[in-house]
Amino acid sequence: MTTTVSRPGAKRAAIAARTLRTDRWWLAPLITFAGLSAWVLYATVRVFMHKWYYVPDYHYLTPFYSPCLTDRCIEGSAEFGTPLPSFWLIPEAAFTLPFLLLFRLTCYYYRKAYYRAFWLSPPACAVPDAHAKYTGETRFPLVFQNLHRYAFYAATIISVINTWDAIRSFGTGFGLGNVILSANVVMLWAYTLSCHSCRHIAGGRLKHFSKHPVRYRFWTFVSKLNARHMLLAWVTLGTLALTDFYVMALAAGWWPDLRFIS
């Protein structure tokens, strides 16, 4: 095997071609672009729809409207009061959505995804950056990526709220909606706990794992989830959209809930 050692100060080879890659390197960023764009479009439409977010009979509340905080919240959907006015630009979950957005935007995986798919910076390995300059994440605005740890704390609290929504829905029997809400919450926890910041909080800076057996076990658990972080990032986009769509369909009367125990 030949190893190439680059000397300090050595210039890159002058290659005229934009890239020497001949495989379909553009496919992954294209799929990412399409997937994320579709999801953001769906979520934006739903958040500003202001209807079909709650099923009173079964206490099903979509995560896009949790917690419901405006004074137009349907009776029974507002568990934490209604301190916000019902202006159409204010989402029902106006206190939590910005933190969830920050959590996903600053996520290590999503950064890779949208740097490649949206900013083309760079679009793939061994493919040049579409921008002339690269200033990294040490300056405005990308320096704010470092807020990720704090977004993680907020997302953890929001996951607790989503968990409560799922538990509350069991008060009136058991249906397919309960299964969907609960599966979504399990996946949200898996994604949240698989966060790189969570892993660092759990086991970072520990010099002796043997002296911290509980943190070590938690860190081991989180590390296993962390290896699937990209998968969980996508799965949770799917479960969030599916849960929201199912609640919307019931609330709009498109079909009834499949009840196992009434």
Ligand code: FES
């Ligand atoms: Fe993705 Fe923290 S790194 S959620």
